[in-house]
Amino acid sequence: MDKAMGRRRVILVAAGAVLILGSAAWFIVWLLTDTVSHRLDIPDYTVSYMAVEGSEPWKPGQEEGQGFARAAENDRFRLSVHPDNGQMKVMDKKQGVKWSSNPSPEQVKTEKVAGTLRTNMESPFILEYFEQSKIQRQVMNGLDPSVKRTITKLEQGVAVHYDIAKVNLSFSMYYVLTDDGLEVSIPAKSIKESGPYRILSIESLPFFxxxxxxxxxxxxxxxxxxxxxxxxxxxxxxxxxxxxxxxxxxxxxxxxxxxxxxxxxxxxxxxxxxxxxxxxxxxxxxxxxxxxxxxxxxxxxxxxxxxxxxxxxxxxxxxxxxxxxxxxxxxxxxxxxxxxxxxxxxxxxxxxxxxxxxxxxxxxxxxQVPQGPQPSVGGLVPLDLTLIGGDSNDYGDYRYERATTFKQAEEIVTELKKAGIDSMRITYKGWESKGTINPDKRFSPESKLGGGKGLRAFVEKAHGLGYEVDLAVDLVKANPTFSKLPPKSYGIRGVEEDVLLRNDQYYLNPGITYNLAMDMIRDAKEYGIDGMRFSGLGGLLFNDYNPAYNYTREDTAYLYENIQKRAQEVLGHSSVLTGNLYSLKYTGEIHTLISDPSYSYAVDETVPFYPIVLHGSIPYSLTPGNMRDEDGREFLKAIEYGAIPSFVLTYESSRSLMDTFTWGIFSSKFVDWKDDVIREYKSFNKLASVQGEPITDHYRRSEGIYVTVYGNGVSVTVDYNRKEFHVGKEGDGA
Structure with a gap:
């Protein structure tokens, strides 16, 4: 009996060893072959911190009046600090103008507010904090009696260190002069929390x-x-x-x-x-x-x-x-x-x-942005054309509904070429197997559109006509009903470490998005694709509280930026929607740049600040011509803002998309919009001379009439009253 039991033990141990070795071998193979993983081929994002400086006590310089003393000076600016309350002033010596961190004592005296609201006006910061045992926001500022200030010298300024004894919190504010102004910093390493109190937020120079x-x-x-x-x-x-x-x-x-x-x-x-x-x-x-x-x-x-x-x-x-x-x-x-x-x-x-x-x-x-100017084909304004292949329906069987096959797309671009549209970048959307729900987020052209062979033929046709082709991809969100990527492993997690689900979707961990994008870019190159339009990368940041990764918004932006960088290096082009600033370094075009206000009650007037920043460096489109709410006005706004023409089209009626996951496309049939596309293309090309030129001025000439001036002296006058625009030279009276 003992010998039999011994043999069984030997067999079981051997079997266990085989199982372990087999599992290990399988795991090694998986590590070597699975590309949808959290392993990255780039270094992790590293946070660099300012050094905590200022060990030498500041000795106030020349008196500047009202208790302020000179702290630093360069060729143009002079920094003064009040040693008793930490307030500061910057003097523009060239203009004789002072910018103060806080209103003067005389101004404060006229205020009707009292208590903390009043002392907030006299403080360089407003601190919001809480006690760990209580879920309650509390507010404090630099004039609280428990605050101790220590001012030390920096090379071109001072460091004001605040110790708040009653809550055991401390931090520093650095004031440093630059050649063109002032830098105000709160170094991370200067922040200390001891005891039960924790910092929620710090408002820096709230009344500067x-x-x-x-x-x-x-x-x-x-x-x-x-x-x-x-x-x-x-x-x-x-x-x-x-x-x-x-x-x-x-x-x-x-x-x-x-x-x-x-x-x-x-x-x-x-x-x-x-x-x-x-x-x-x-x-x-x-x-x-x-x-x-x-x-x-x-x-x-x-x-x-x-x-x-x-x-x-x-x-x-x-x-x-x-x-x-x-x-x-x-x-x-x-x-x-x-x-x-x-x-x-x-x-x-x-x-x-x-x-x-x-x-x-x-x-x-x-x-952070390309130097510019951006080249264009033959000096023409390019048409931003999006073609929708189709998508899966969302009412039961999830069958893919066609809207534009690759062969039909060839017909569309051929007709546009014959109509005189010589500069165009085409973005194909819904091209993947199963469309936007693409279960495994792989490069897999939909067979109902013509499959890989049809996509390759379309790209060759477009290239022959002088056009470039991008593919639209969404590698940020996934649908748990269809995805082969399990949310528990690949989805981001909220603060309480549960998978975040919103609107029947989950958000992919940024590392997963990165690896999916690397595969997509590699495969797209084999088909001659010229670029990628990434949905989400230019308009969405988030944390991932999965304890295995703990990605911050900084980490997410870093990975997204590297995706765009790889697309530019391999394919030649990367574009995004919305165009958050962090996405601009490797962006060749922004689709549907935000042009509408938030309708905040506080805002009185909307101005083209962002277009002025971008024009001449990165081309951008506004709302596509067939998706506008107010066609005439929005067309003129695109002209005023220096945008390029944009349309989203299908070969079949938009009804083919009505019950699919691509919603909001109410009218897109090519034959219905062909004449509008050609007309707008010709209208926008009246601005061909300013492509690649920076915007140098913008103003309202009179009610409903706006003028945009470019670096070469060309001005574009948009008259919303008469619903027309004029291109001429600045000052020609148009």
């Missing part, structure tokens, strides 16, 4: 340059393409001002601190006062920041605009399966350096056009 309600000027906010809040007030005050998260709300916290859903695509803000202005660029920590603009009457009699740095997200914690929840805060902070760079402008540059031009210079100097 604040203007009275009687002064003339406006606040600039990145609302849509750009928004102005005029002062004195031009309309009845409604709401709580402008409060928007840069690059949109964080989707993983289930709540938003924004007052609406319109995305902020640029981390900038500014102010114009008389013939002086500043543009503020959030140059570090922008992906977890909020831009706040407060017209006079919201919290004081002053107009102000500033950055709010978020260190912890607020979210709803579920308490039961029935949906009951409580509001809580994250435990771990997002420790990143935070910096705002203030650039000062004067005279004719003191306005939104000057701000946009200065921002364009800043972005090209720092390598």
């Amino acid at each position: 340059g604040a203007a009275t309600g009687e002064e003339s000027g406006y606040l600039f906010v990145p609302d849509g393409p750009g928004g102005l809040i005029h002062f004195p007030l031009q309309k009845e005050l409604v709401g709580k001002g402008y409060n928007q998260e840069v690059y949109g709300p964080e989707i993983t916290n289930r709540i938003s601190d924004s007052d609406n859903s319109n995305e902020v695509v640029m981390p900038v803000f500014g102010m114009k006062k008389g013939d002086q202005a500043f543009l503020a660029v959030i140059s570090a920590g922008e992906k977890s920041s909020i831009i706040r603009a407060l017209p006079a009457g919201i919290v004081s009699s002053l107009n102000s605009v500033h950055a709010k740095f978020v260190y912890r997200q607020e979210y709803d914690r579920r308490l039961s399966l029935g949906g009951r929840s409580i509001r809580v805060f994250q435990e771990d902070p997002l420790l990143q350096d935070r910096t705002v760079r203030y650039l000062f402008l004067e005279k004719e540059d003191a306005g939104y056009v000057g701000m946009a031009k200065r921002y364009r210079q800043y972005l090209t100097d720092t390598g």
Whole structure:
């Protein structure tokens, strides 16, 4: 009996060993062959931190009046600091203009507010914090009696260190002069939390340059393409001002601190006062920041605009399966350096056009946008044409419904060539097997369109006509009903580490998106594809709280940028939707650039700030011609903003897409829109001479009449009253 049992043990051990070895072998093979993994062929994103400086105590220099003393000086600017409260001023020596961190004591005395609201006006910061045992926001500022200030010297400025004894919190604010202004930073390594209190947010210089309600000027906010809040007030005050998260709300916290859903695509803000202005660029920590603009009457009699740095997200914690929840805060902070760079402008540059031009210079100097100009075929304005192949229906069998086969696409582009459209970039959408629900997100042309052979033939035809072909792909979102990528393994997770599901979709971990994109780009090259249009990469950032990865919004942006970079290197072209600033470095074109305002009650006027920044470096289209709500007005806006013509078409009637996952295409049949495409192409090509030229000016000549001026002196006058436009030379009286 003992011998038999011994033999069984030997057999079981041997079998177990074989099983283990077999599993290990299978795992090794899987590691070597599975490309849909979290393994990356690029280094992880690394966070670099500012050094904590300022060990030598600051010795106040020459008295500057009202208790301020000189702290630093360069050829153009002088920095003064008040040693008793940490307030600062910057003097533009060339213009004799001072920009102050806070209103003067005389201005504060006239305010009707009291308590914290009043002392906020006198503080260089507003701190929002909470006690761990209580879910309650609390506010404090630099004038609290428990605050101890230590000021030390920096090479071109000072560091003001704040110790807040009663809550055991501390951090530093650095003020450093630059050649064109001032940098204000909160180094991550200067932040200390001990005891039960934690930092939620810090509002940096909330009243910098604040203007009275009687002064003339406006606040600039990145609302849509750009928004102005005029002062004195031009309309009845409604709401709580402008409060928007840069690059949109964080989707993983289930709540938003924004007052609406319109995305902020640029981390900038500014102010114009008389013939002086500043543009503020959030140059570090922008992906977890909020831009706040407060017209006079919201919290004081002053107009102000500033950055709010978020260190912890607020979210709803579920308490039961029935949906009951409580509001809580994250435990771990997002420790990143935070910096705002203030650039000062004067005279004719003191306005939104000057701000946009200065921002364009800043972005090209720092390598965040291409230098330009962008080449065009024969000096022509290119047509941005999207063809929809089809999609799966969403009412039961999920059968693929055709809208444009590859052969039909050949007919469309051939007819457009014969009609005189010589410059065109074609983007094919819904080309994948099963369309936009493409279960495994692989390169697999839909057989009902003609399969791989049909796609290859179409690309060859388009190339023969002088056109380029891109493929539209969505590698950011997936549908759990169809996807072969299990959400638990490949989906991002919310703060409580559960897979985030929204609108019957989940969001792919950025590392998975990266690897899927690498495969897609490689395979597209074999078919002669010229580029990729990436849905999501240019308009959506999020964290992933999966503890195995813990991707931040910075990590996500880094991976998305590298996808675009690879597409440009391998295929030659990468394009995005929306066009958040972080996506511009490797973007060859932006589709449907945001051109509408958020309709925030605070914003008085919409201006083409972003088009001024982009024109001559990156081409962009607005709403496609067959998808406009107000055709005539939106066509003229595209002309005014220097956009390229755009259409989304199908060979069959748009009814073929009615019950599919591609929704919102109400009229797209090529034969119905052919004449409109040709007419608009010819109209836009009246602007051919300004392709590649920067916008140098934009203004309203009179009610309903706007003028855009380009670097070569050509001006485009758009008359919304007569529904026409004119191209000429600036000052020709058109």
